Amino acid sequence: MNERVETPGNGNVFSENCPTRQVLDRLADKWSMLIMNRLRTEPVRFNQLRRDIEGISQKVLSQTLKKLERDGLIHRQVFASVPITVEYSLTKLGQTLSQTIQALSHWAEHNIETVLAAQKQYDNLAKQREARLG
Amino acid sequence: MNERVETPGNGNVFSENCPTRQVLDRLADKWSMLIMNRLRTEPVRFNQLRRDIEGISQKVLSQTLKKLERDGLIHRQVFASVPITVEYSLTKLGQTLSQTIQALSHWAEHNIETVLAAQKQYDNLAKQREARLG
DNA sequence: CGGGATCCTCAGGGATACTG
């Protein structure tokens, strides 16, 4: 465990190589969290994922899965059936992460309306200001 | 374009307009969560943020802050000092979100070593396989 | 100090075709 140096009362600084940055750099893309979230309850096969994660392309799905597997977050199991079958599931490590991702998902469900309302209000105010300036 | 009809029922499907997707689309970039996290403990000024969030450009910081403000997650307060001072802080809504982001940050700190180890192992296995075929 | 406006790049990611 390497203790991070945090300036006492002053909030932490986000140096390029702090753990949060490293993890966020891998998770903060369009799809990783969605995939993790989809795998949370059960193993899922490739094309099932492709169908469930609406809008993802086959290439990006493949890439992202490989990345997540490399990070030790998901497990890839091949069944020598005909035709071949591949199941993706969360590892123990991935399960712990999926907890916090699920929290984010819950936050989203509970607060999306508030966010959308805030956007509308912001846009209205912006429009008014615009009109005033001509 | 391709209007997918969502199959009702089994499991949760991630349609393009589900709340999780909408929120993730706004948060899942390189900087939003880091900024939210930096603002968690105290209001911070523009250039202070720029210095603390290592590597972010002025333009992107500005863009991201505006986006977060539009979403009702952060508040922008201007002080008519000379020269001008601007403080960014979390709104109530932003505070609730920052909780779960902090959870992600904690996960990162606790598990980054495991992730890095998994990567090494994955790369080694890949290299071995490559050698066997080469 | 806190940005806005421009220009430019480079990689994320879409579309399509092919394979074991």
Place this chain on the structure above:
DNA sequence: CAGTATCCCTGAGGATCCCG
């Protein structure tokens, strides 16, 4: 079914200059 291989393009984001 579960991917790989290419081609291509858009847009996130960096660099730079400017301004109240």
